[in-house]
Amino acid sequence: xxxxxxxxxxxxxxxxxxxxxxxxxxxxxxxxxxxxxxxxxxxxxxxxxxxxxxxxxxxxxxxxxxxxxxxxxxxxxxxxxxxxxxxxxxxxxxxxxxxxxxxxxxxxxxxxxxxxxxxxxxxxxxxxxxxxxxxxxxxxx
Amino acid sequence: xxxxxxxxxxxxxxxxxxxxxxxxxxxxxxxxxxxxxxxxxxxxxxxxxxxxxxxxxxxxxxxxxxxxxxxxxxxxxxxxxxxxxxxxxxxxxxxxxxxxxxxxxxxxxxxxxxxxxxxxxxxxxxxxxxxxxxxxxxxxxxxxxxxxxxxxxxxxxxxxxxxxxxxxxxxxxxxxxxxxxxxxxxxxxxxxxxxxxxxxxxxxxxxxxxxxxxxxxxxxxxxxxxxxxxxxxxxxxxxxxxxxxxxxxxxxxxxxxxxxxxxxxxxxxxxxxxxxxxxxxxxxxxxxxxxxxxxxxxxxxxxxxxxxxxxxxxxxxxxxxxxxxxxxxxxxxxxxxxxxxxxxxxxxxxxxxxxxxxxxxxxxxxxxxxxxxxxxxxxxxxxxxxxxxxxxxxxxxx
Ligand SMILES: Cc1ncc(COP(=O)(O)O)c(C=O)c1O
Numbered sequence: 001x002x003x004x005x006x007x008x009x010x011x012x013x014x015x016x017x018x019x020x021x022x023x024x025x026x027x028x029x030x031x032x033x034x035x036x037x038x039x040x041x042x043x044x045x046x047x048x049x050x051x052x053x054x055x056x057x058x059x060x061x062x063x064x065x066x067x068x069x070x071x072x073x074x075x076x077x078x079x080x081x082x083x084x085x086x087x088x089x090x091x092x093x094x095x096x097x098x099x100x101x102x103x104x105x106x107x108x109x110x111x112x113x114x115x116x117x118x119x120x121x122x123x124x125x126x127x128x129x130x131x132x133x134x135x136x137x138x139x140x141x
Numbered sequence: 142x143x144x145x146x147x148x149x150x151x152x153x154x155x156x157x158x159x160x161x162x163x164x165x166x167x168x169x170x171x172x173x174x175x176x177x178x179x180x181x182x183x184x185x186x187x188x189x190x191x192x193x194x195x196x197x198x199x200x201x202x203x204x205x206x207x208x209x210x211x212x213x214x215x216x217x218x219x220x221x222x223x224x225x226x227x228x229x230x231x232x233x234x235x236x237x238x239x240x241x242x243x244x245x246x247x248x249x250x251x252x253x254x255x256x257x258x259x260x261x262x263x264x265x266x267x268x269x270x271x272x273x274x275x276x277x278x279x280x281x282x283x284x285x286x287x288x289x290x291x292x293x294x295x296x297x298x299x300x301x302x303x304x305x306x307x308x309x310x311x312x313x314x315x316x317x318x319x320x321x322x323x324x325x326x327x328x329x330x331x332x333x334x335x336x337x338x339x340x341x342x343x344x345x346x347x348x349x350x351x352x353x354x355x356x357x358x359x360x361x362x363x364x365x366x367x368x369x370x371x372x373x374x375x376x377x378x379x380x381x382x383x384x385x386x387x388x389x390x391x392x393x394x395x396x397x398x399x400x401x402x403x404x405x406x407x408x409x410x411x412x413x414x415x416x417x418x419x420x421x422x423x424x425x426x427x428x429x430x431x432x433x434x435x436x437x438x439x440x441x442x443x444x445x446x447x448x449x450x451x452x453x454x455x456x457x458x459x460x461x462x463x464x465x466x467x468x469x470x471x472x473x474x475x476x477x478x479x480x481x482x483x484x485x486x487x488x489x490x491x492x493x494x495x496x497x498x499x500x501x502x503x504x505x506x507x508x509x510x511x512x513x514x515x516x517x518x519x520x521x522x523x524x525x526x527x528x529x530x531x532x533x534x535x536x537x538x539x
Contacts, residue, residue: 007539014535039475039491039506061505063475064539121479 006111009072014064017071019057028055031134035123040066044131048139052081058128065112065121070128072108082136089129096122142427142435142514155486155520160305160333160464160511162355165416169358172419176412184411185384185402199411202418203401206365209421210350211341214370216400220409223364224332225255227351228299230366230404231328232259234376235349236297242268244296249274249282251304256330260299270294279459281309287316291323299328302340306492306509307457308464310334317346326372332356336424337462337513338433348372354413359420363413366404373400380406432514436463439512443521450528456507463512469531474506480534481508484527486520 022030022045030045042060046053056074077085092109094101098116112125144150146166156164180191184199206218221227236246246260250273260271275286282300298320303310313329320327326348331340336357342350350367354360368376378385378397385406389395397403424432440463447453452470469477478490489509510524 007535010539011535041505061473063473063479064535067473118479124475 001110001113009108009111010064010068013068013071017058017067018074019055020059020071022057022059028057029135029138031131031138032060033127033131033134035062035066035127039063040124040127042066042070042127042131044070044128044135046132046135048082051083052079053077053085054079056132058131062127063121063124065115065124066127069109069112069125070131072111073128073132076107076109077132082139085132086136089132092129093126096125142432144515144517146423147515150515153485155484155516155523157510157512157516157520157524158487158489159356159513159516160308160509161489162361163336163358163513164515165360166358166420166423168423169360169416169419173360173412173416176415183408195411198418199409199414202414202421205418205421206367209340209425210367211343212367213343217367217370217373219366219368219373219401219404220414221351221364221366222362222410223353223355224253224330224351225353227349227364227366228255228328228330229259230376230379231349231351231368232263234379234404235368235372236263236269237267238377239375240267240269240296243270243294245270245272245292245294246297246299247272247274247287247290247295248299249276251276251280251306251309252299252301253305253330253332255332256299256301256328269296274298279309280307280457281460282311282316284312284315284319287319291319291325295323295325297326297328299330301330301332302334303331303337303462305333306464306466306507308333308460308462308466308511309457310338310461313345313347317344320348321346333462336420336432337429337436339429342367342369354417354420357420358423360410360413360416363410363417365417370400373404376404378404378406382406384408427514433462435514436512437461439463439516439518439521440465442518443510443512443524446521446525447528450525450531452531453528456504463516465510466507467510468504468507469528472531472534474508476534476538477508477528479538480531481524481527483537484523486524486527488524 028045028047032043034041040062042058042062044058047055056078058070088105091101091105095113096115115122115125147164149164180194182192182195184196203215203218207215263269264271274290277283300311302313317327328349329347331350331352335352348369353364385398385403387396387398443465444458453467455467457466474490478488481488492505
C-alpha cells in the first residue's frame with residue numbers, strides 16, 4: 001500500500017473513528033487499557049454471542065495511532081469468532097514485531113506495517129489489541 | 142550559557158525535557174570517567190593510595206552538599222539513588238516508626254508520584270491519614286490554604302519545592318515558619334528546584350529534603366536525603382550490611398555506626414557521588430541566582446512567542462520557573478511531541494507522573510517544555526516555528 005493511502009486511512013480513522021462512544025447496555029464486557037508511558041487511556045467494550053464478537057465500541061483519550069488502530073481493529077474484528085480474532089491478533093503482533101505474517105488476514109490493519117520503525121509508537125498501535133485480549137480472557141472465565 | 146560544555150548539544154539537538162533529566166557537562170562526565178580509569182577503589186576500605194583518594198573525594202562531596210543546601214552538619218547528608226529512594230527512606234524508615242494511627246499528613250494533588258504513593262502506602266499499613274491541601278485558582282499552594290487544613294493531628298507536610306507539571310514555586314520559607322510554630326515535620330521534595338535556584342534548609346526550617354543529581358547536571362542513580370540531625374538519627378535503616386555496622390557477633394550482639402554511615406549500607410555509587418560533586422562545583426561557579434534569573438527570562442520569552450501560535454493553550458503562564466505546559470487544540474499531546482521530534486526538539490507529553498493533578502487543571506495530558514541553563518531564545522524560536530507548521534502534523538507523523 002502506498003504511503004499516502006496509508007496516511008489517509010489512518011487519518012480518516014483518527015478523525016472519524018468507528019464506534020466511538022460507550023453504551024449503557026447489558027451484556028458487554030468492558031476493559032480499560034493504558035499505555036505504560038502514561039499517555040493513552042482507552043476503554044473498550046465488546047458484546048459476544050456464541051463466541052462471536054457482534055459489537056465492539058470504545059472511548060478514551062489517545063494519540064492518532066492508538067485511536068485509528070482501535071477504529072480499524074473494531075471494523076476488522078466485528079463478526080469474527082474468538083478463534084479467528086486470536087489468529088488475527090497473533091498475525092498483527094507478528095507484523096508490528098517485523099516477523100513473517102499473513103497479510104490477507106489483516107485487511108486495513110496493514111497500514112501499520114512499518115510502525116516498528118518508530119519504537120515509541122509500536123505500543124500505541126498494539127494498545128487496542130491488549131484490550132481485546134483482556135476481553136477474551138474475561139469471556140473465557 | 143556555556144553551551145560548549147555539553148557534548149550532547151553538538152548535534153544541534155534542542156533539549157527541552159529538563160524536568161525529566163538534564164544533560165551533563167564535560168566536567169561531570171570526566172569526573173566519572175576519571176574514577177573508572179585512574180583510581181577505581183572502594184571507599185572506606187583499603188589502606189592503599191588510590192583507596193585513600195577515593196575516600197577523601199567521596200567525603201569531600203558530602204561537605205559540598207552540606208554547603209550547597211546550607212545544612213548544619215555533614216552527617217545530615219545521606220547518599221541515596223535519587224529522590225524516590227530518599228522519600229521512601231523517610232516514609233518507611235522514619236514515619237513508619239514515629240507516627241501513630243490517626244496522625245495526619247498533608248500533601249497536594251500536584252505532587253509527583255514519588256511524593257504520593259509512599260504516603261498512601263503508609264496510610265494503608267499504619268492507619269495514618271493523607272489529606273490534600275486545596276490549591277488556589279492558579280493551582281498553587283497558599284499559606285491560607287495550608288492553615289485551613291492543619292489540625293491538631295497534622296504531623297507532616299510534604300511538598301515539592303517546585304512542581305514538575307505546573308512549575309510553581311511553593312512558599313517554603315513561610316510554610317517552614319508555620320511548621321516550626323506548630324511542631325510539624327516539613328518534608329521538601331527538591332527534585333525540580335535543586336540546581337535551578339538556591340535552597341537553604343536552615344533558613345526555610347526544612348526537616349527533610351530530597352533530590353536527585355541527574356536533574357542538576359549530575360549522573361543518574363545518585364541523590365541525597367537530608368534530615369535534621371535529631372530526626373535523621375531516629376530513622377531506622379532500611380538496609381543492613383557492610384559499611385553500616387561497627388561490629389557484630391554470632392550471638393547477635395552488634396552495633397551500628399553513627400550517621401551518615403548507618404544509612405549507607407553496602408558499596409555506594411561512588412562514581413555517582415563524585416559526579417554529583419563536579420555538578421555542584423559547576424553550578425556554584427555560574428551561581429544559582431543567575432540560573433534562576435536566566436530560566437525566568439527564557440520562560441517569559443517563550444510565553445510571549447508561543448502566544449502567537451494558532452490553537453495553542455498554555456496552562457501555566459504565571460509560574461515562576463522555566464516550565465511551559467501547553468496543548469494544541471484537537472491534537473493529542475503525544476502526537477505533538479512526536480511531531481516536534483521530527484524537528485529535533487525534545488519535549489515531554491503525558492501527565493508527567495503527577496496523575497492526580499488532572500483533578501486540578503482538568504486536562505489529563507499536556508506537552509511540557511522545561512528549560513535549563515544551556516537553552517537559548519533561538520531554540521525557543523525554533524519550537525515556535527515548528528508549532529506554526531502544525532497543519533503539516535499528520536503528513537509528518539503518520
Ligand atoms: C517533583 C519530583 N519529585 C520526585 C521526582 C523523582 O525523581 P527520581 O525519579 O530521580 O527519583 C521527580 C522526577 O521526575 C520530580 O519531578
